[in-house]
Amino acid sequence: MLVLGIETSCDETAAAVLKDGRELLSNIIADQTAVHSRYGGVVPELAGRVHIENIRRVIEQALAEAGVGIGDIGLIAVTRGPGLMSSLLVGLNVAKGMAYAGKIPLIGVNHLEGHLLAIFLQEQVEFPYVSLGISGGHTELYRVDDFVAYTLLGRTRDDAAGESFDKVARMLNLGYPGGPLIERLAQEGDTGAHRFPRPLLEPGSLDFSFSGLKTAVRQKIESNDGSLSDADIAACFQDAVIDVLVRKMFAACEREGIRHAVLTGGVAANGALRRQMEAEGTRRGVQVYSPKPVFCTDNAAMIACAGYHRYMRESRLGADPLSLDASATLPIPAS
Numbered sequence: 401m402l403v404l405g406i407e408t409s410c411d412e413t414a415a416a417v418l419k420d421g422r423e424l425l426s427n428i429i430a431d432q433t434a435v436h437s438r439y440g441g442v443v444p445e446l447a448g449r450v451h452i453e454n455i456r457r458v459i460e461q462a463l464a465e466a467g468v469g470i471g472d473i474g475l476i477a478v479t480r481g482p483g484l485m486s487s488l489l490v491g492l493n494v495a496k497g498m499a500y501a502g503k504i505p506l507i508g509v510n511h512l513e514g515h516l517l518a519i520f521l522q523e524q525v526e527f528p529y530v531s532l533g534i535s536g537g538h539t540e541l542y543r544v545d546d547f548v549a550y551t552l553l554g555r556t557r558d559d560a561a562g563e564s565f566d567k568v569a570r571m572l573n574l575g576y577p578g579g580p581l582i583e584r585l586a587q588e589g590d591t592g593a594h595r596f597p598r599p600l601l602e603p604g605s606l607d608f609s610f611s612g613l614k615t616a617v618r619q620k621i622e623s624n625d626g627s628l629s630d631a632d633i634a635a636c637f638q639d640a641v642i643d644v645l646v647r648k649m650f651a652a653c654e655r656e657g658i659r660h661a662v663l664t665g666g667v668a669a670n671g672a673l674r675r676q677m678e679a680e681g682t683r684r685g686v687q688v689y690s691p692k693p694v695f696c697t698d699n700a701a702m703i704a705c706a707g708y709h710r711y712m713r714e715s716r717l718g719a720d721p722l723s724l725d726a727s728a729t730l731p732i733p734a735s
């Protein structure tokens with residue numbers, strides 16, 4: 401079964417061809433960073449327009465690189481939310497058109513479900529596992545019992561982890577997206593130069609809060625007498641975020657009695673985070689899985705993977721109708 405995945409929820413126009421849920425034949429991503437960076441963040445109207453310009457070429461390239469034609473595709477899996485409405489509609493409408501014209505089954509995929517399953521693009525993980533999804537819009541801990549069985553354990557009450565990286569990068573005039581820029585600058589800084597607060601919330605809670613940390617960084621930048629370099633601030637901020645993420649991840653594993661932990665989402669591309677998660681996992685006897693950075697950030701391969709598994713599990717229900725709608729705030733599907 402060949403699945404064509406299509407992803408346009410934010411600022412990446414992406415298409416991929418996946419065979420039997422695990423063999424990736426192509427994975428094309430047209431990144432829009434150059435368009436949005438001068439505005440310091442994604443401009444929804446521009447993102448939609450650039451998706452329209454890129455989508456056809458991206459899909460054609462995904463099919464060509466996989467060495468297949470549209471007639472070989474057995475299922476089209478497309479992101480239907482959550483995300484920016486004007487971006488989602490581009491991918492969804494193209495997918496519907498192709499499904500209708502080619503008489504190909506269509507399945508709408510939750511973008512977050514794609515992130516939760518991205519690890520299966522490179523290796524098999526034993527169920528159950530705890531997944532920490534950390535991106536620009538989300539910071540969520542899930543218990544994953546099966547391909548379509550997810551239980552939310554904790555989430556951010558304010559900013560997402562990636563959003564805090566982007567905001568601190570803006571405070572330091574580094575540019576957008578902030579995560580990779582902070583990571584690079586932090587390599588030259590001293591994590592011992594200052595201690596930012598670790599917002600852990602009340603004992604036992606698996607929720608997150610990053611807005612207080614962001615405010616503490618702003619205050620430190622304003623009151624800095626020159627004793628801290630920008631690199632020190634980046635290093636100390638990143639260290640505080642990582643510390644919180646590591647502690648919550650393993651608190652969740654301990655509470656659920658689970659020995660498999662999976663990272664996902666754009667922030668999971670952070671090398672320092674991956675190293676600390678893996679070191680703590682070794683110490684606690686928990687196996688930590690980190691998808692390759694290209695599977696952490698937005699891509700269509702993970703959408704094809706999630707669509708494949710949902711379609712296989714729900715084949716009794718069949719494909720989605722062509723009246724399928726986009727949803728900016730689509731919740732993760734209940735199991």
Ligand code: KG4
Nearest residue numbers: 535536537562577579580666667670697698
């Ligand atoms: O999953 P993603 O590509 O898109 C969303 O669905 O949001 O995540 C993007 C987020 C951005 O906030 C970006 O700054 C952050 O992931 N990010 C990173 C790194 N690479 C991307 N954060 C920290 N370190 C990185 N290396």
Ligand code: ZN
Nearest residue numbers: 515535697698
């Ligand atoms: Zn994402």
